[in-house]
Amino acid sequence: MKSMVAYNGREIPKEDKVFAACAKAQDAVSKFGPDEVINATVGALYDDEGQLIVLKSVDKVMKDLAPADYAAYAPIAGTPGFRKAILKAAFGSYEPKSYICAVGTPGGTASIRNAIANYSCPGDKILTHNWHWAPYKTIAAEMYRGIECFEMFDEEGCFNTADFDYKVKKLIRNQEHLVIILNTPANNPTGYSLSMDDWYAVKKTLDEVPLEKKAALVLDTAYIDFAGDPDEVRQFFAVIDNLRSNILPIIAYSASKTFTLYGARCAAMICLAHSPEVAEEFGMVNTFSSRACWSNPPRAPQEVIERIYADEHLLAEVEAERAEARSMLLARGKAFEEEAAKCGLKTLPFRAGFFVMVPCDDPDRLCDKLGEKNAFLIPFGKGVRVSVAAASEEKCRRLPAMIKAAMEELQR
Numbered sequence: 001m002k003s004m005v006a007y008n009g010r011e012i013p014k015e016d017k018v019f020a021a022c023a024k025a026q027d028a029v030s031k032f033g034p035d036e037v038i039n040a041t042v043g044a045l046y047d048d049e050g051q052l053i054v055l056k057s058v059d060k061v062m063k064d065l066a067p068a069d070y071a072a073y074a075p076i077a078g079t080p081g082f083r084k085a086i087l088k089a090a091f092g093s094y095e096p097k098s099y100i101c102a103v104g105t106p107g108g109t110a111s112i113r114n115a116i117a118n119y120s121c122p123g124d125k126i127l128t129h130n131w132h133w134a135p136y137k138t139i140a141a142e143m144y145r146g147i148e149c150f151e152m153f154d155e156e157g158c159f160n161t162a163d164f165d166y167k168v169k170k171l172i173r174n175q176e177h178l179v180i181i182l183n184t185p186a187n188n189p190t191g192y193s194l195s196m197d198d199w200y201a202v203k204k205t206l207d208e209v210p211l212e213k214k215a216a217l218v219l220d221t222a223y224i225d226f227a228g229d230p231d232e233v234r235q236f237f238a239v240i241d242n243l244r245s246n247i248l249p250i251i252a253y254s255a256s257k258t259f260t261l262y263g264a265r266c267a268a269m270i271c272l273a274h275s276p277e278v279a280e281e282f283g284m285v286n287t288f289s290s291r292a293c294w295s296n297p298p299r300a301p302q303e304v305i306e307r308i309y310a311d312e313h314l315l316a317e318v319e320a321e322r323a324e325a326r327s328m329l330l331a332r333g334k335a336f337e338e339e340a341a342k343c344g345l346k347t348l349p350f351r352a353g354f355f356v357m358v359p360c361d362d363p364d365r366l367c368d369k370l371g372e373k374n375a376f377l378i379p380f381g382k383g384v385r386v387s388v389a390a391a392s393e394e395k396c397r398r399l400p401a402m403i404k405a406a407m408e409e410l411q412r
């Protein structure tokens, strides 16, 4: 007997490429020391000394929790205080006009999972951009759905609204339901953020979805609080706040990056519904799904976020600390871009965030070649992903020329 598993059509790789690359980088750090190694693999924010950044203000609240604050079960949909506080975090100064419902989930991953489970059918295709976070496919496959991609960029490097429109119309002809996932602002892996014009084009396409069909627009905003000015990066909410009744916007708002609570597993899925019935139904079905998958989401991070929003001084402290980390990150991205331009290294359109993407033909070989020089990146589709979140500004400045040289070496 070689296998006991019911694979059910899923393709399960033997090794996760991201974790394999991280392991190689860590191995090099232990052999050669942190100064000799550029580890641009990890999707978390590290300081210039290579230490994970945890907001001190958040850490303080976490350490203040009483045993019952973390040990007791939270309600399946999240604690009432958290469900209110997370709306303030997600919308910032924007005041939504739609009917809102928030359901707490253990991470943005879980929000995306529930959205797919409840707004598409087995056998359906989920639509997303070709440059996307790989787990979308894993989550869809686990629930017997597939992924269809539209080209994210056209020949001019602009958001490809024509292909988005084409793919939405193609899929909606054959499916009763359509889940569309857009990861913006500060997309993983490209760092692209949809402009307001991109958003108007997305809205135009959604306005043309026939009323007898239903679409859920899942906005994966995992990086929104590191994408730029907090008000500016939220301007697009106005566009999705008044869509037609057959389109349901769902925000997958994660606390992982925003509060540096990656491992604490906390997020909320938030709908902007056209009617109170649809909002209430959203709460009901997603709570049902949560019960079936993980039951209660962790209480500790919910308690922390509730306390932050109950105390304006504490909130100001968290926001100031985050702003500092965001400036550091934006400076690293800028440094990488400047040096890439100087040495003629092509990148995909980048605006902000944790990652920059360098397109190339053979990402595995390029990563291996760079690994020989103690620079570690992730092979990602038809390119290599550089985590500027994980490397110092000085290392972000050095990387483009190293990548360019490695590419040329491989072409020889």
Ligand SMILES: Cc1ncc(COP(=O)(O)O)c(C=O)c1O
Pocket: 043, 106, 107, 108, 109, 110, 133, 183, 188, 220, 222, 254, 255, 256, 262, 266, 267
């Ligand atoms: C694009 C994107 N979406 C969602 C997530 C989900 O994060 P979490 O489940 O930790 O909230 C991540 C995390 O890396 C991500 O990169």
